Structures are given as C-alpha cells and as structure tokens.
Amino acid sequence: xxxxxxxxxxxTRRAILVRLKEGPASVSELAEPFLISQQxxxxxxxxxxxxxxxxxxxxxRQQVCRLNPEPMQDVAAWVxxxxxxxxxxxxxxxxxxxxxxxxxxxxxKT
Numbered sequence: 001x002x003x004x005x006x007x008x009x010x011x012t013r014r015a016i017l018v019r020l021k022e023g024p025a026s027v028s029e030l031a032e033p034f035l036i037s038q039q040x041x042x043x044x045x046x047x048x049x050x051x052x053x054x055x056x057x058x059x060x061r062q063q064v065c066r067l068n069p070e071p072m073q074d075v076a077a078w079v080x081x082x083x084x085x086x087x088x089x090x091x092x093x094x095x096x097x098x099x100x101x102x103x104x105x106x107x108x109k110t
Contacts, residue, residue, distance in 0.1 A: 001078060004071040007051035012036070013044050017053060020067035027063050 007013055016030055031041040045065060048054040053072065054065045 001071075001075055003051040004053065004075050007048050007053055008072075008075075010044065010047075012041075013048055013053075016041075016044060016048065016065075017067060020054060020065060024064050024066040026059075027065065030065060 008017075012034065015033075019025060019030060019033075027038070027042065027045065030045070031038050034041060045054065045056070048065075049056060051071060052068055055068050056063050056065050058064075
C-alpha cells in the first residue's frame with residue numbers, strides 16, 4: 001500500500017490514471033497533454049507500474065498501458081475503516097456539543 005500512496009502523491013501520475021480510466025492508451029498518447037519530455041512520462045509510468053497501478057504490453061512498436069484498479073481498491077478499503085471511525089467520533093462530538101449547548105428555541109416570526 002505504501003507504493004500505491006507514493007505513486008498517487010504526484011499530480012502527473014494521478015492525471016495519467018484518470019486518462020487510463022477511459023481505456024488503454026499508448027505511451028505517446030499518455031504523454032500528449034503534458035509539457036514534459038517523453039522520458040519524464042516514461043519514468044512516471046515506470047513508477048505506476050512498480051506500484052502495480054498500470055500494466056504495460058507491447059502492441060507492435062508501441063507500448064500500451066492499461067489501468068489496474070486493484071491496488072486502489074485496497075487503499076479505498078483501508079481508508080474506509082478510518083472514514084467510519086471519524087464519522088462515529090464526530091457524531092459523538094456533535095451529540096456532546098448539543099448536550100452541553102442545546103440549540104436555542106427561536107420564536108416564530110409574527
């Protein structure tokens with residue numbers, strides 16, 4: 001999971017993953033919208049591949065990448081545990097605050 005978090009920490013890599021949600025793409029297609037070198041894109045792709053967030057395959061002379069969502073599902077499940085924890089904790093805090101400082105009844109407008 002650490003490799004997934006590290007890979008997701010970069011905005012270029014996140015943008016590449018967003019593009020790959022639409023479907024597989026060649027390295028040159030993925031590099032197109034960025035103002036960085038093809039070599040820099042290749043380094044980002046290698047990082048994503050090491051984190052298992054993408055898979056590469058050869059198609060003739062091109063390398064085609066596709067999204068592998070499984071590592072993100074693991075992260076989402078881990079984060080979900082903490083979402084529930086914080087919702088419970090904040091719910092308890094909200095109840096306590098209402099107990100300590102009950103809302104004042106407003107008089108109806110006449």
